[in-house]
Amino acid sequence: MESLTFIIGGARSGKSRHAEELLTALPRPWTYIATAEAYDDEMRERIAMHRSRRGEGWLTVDAPFDLVGAIEALPAERSVLIDCLTLWLTNHMLANHDLEAECLRLTEVLAHPRGPWFVVSNEVGQGIVPDNALxxxxxxxxxxxxxKIAAVADTVLLMVAGLPLKVK
Known part of the structure; x- marks a missing residue:
């Protein structure tokens, strides 16, 4: 079953937990591609919480920058959860990488899933206008x-207060 499910929502909306539930309903093996980097104690705690919640049976691949390479290295038919695109984007922004090129590469690889793939991202445009340029x-x-990712996804879910709303 080759498909791309895009799960988007605000902070603490239940995106990751729902993605994990969808993935674990499928046969193993399960792969979690993590984009976070632990720059401080708070982020280390968040990463540890996510890892402990997943438990055993997961292969975790850290890909804070080369997400495309990590995806391409996976065997066909692998069930994958990518969490999350906004952390990956932040990593590239802070490193002054070519965002247009990186996002294009990612969109192209996600447009052709080789198994059931679930991608998590934050919806950040529904709040107030930020007070600084960055x-x-x-x-x-x-x-x-x-x-871009929603356009190539087979299914798009919007998470609101722990509830998935099917958008596409």
Missing amino acids: ARRFRDEAGRLNQ
Whole structure:
């Protein structure tokens, strides 16, 4: 079953938990591609919480930058959860990488899933306009990336207060 499910929502909306539930309903093996980097204690705690919640049976691949390479290295028919695109985007922004090129590469590989793939991202455009240029740029880049991924996804779910709403 080759399909791309895009799961988007605000902070603490239940995106990751729902994606994990969808993936674990499928046969093993399960692969979790993590894009987070632990720059501080708070982020280390978040990463540890996610790992402990998943439990055993998961292969975790860290891909804070080379997400495309990590996806391409997976065997066909592998069930995959990618969490999350906005952290991956942040990593590239802070490193001053070519965002347009990176997002295009990612969109192209996600447009051709080789198994059941689930991708998590944050919806960051429904709040107030940020007060600084970097935050506004991030909001805009995340919005553009989310639109591209939603366009190639077979299914798009919007998470609201722990509830999935089917958008596509």
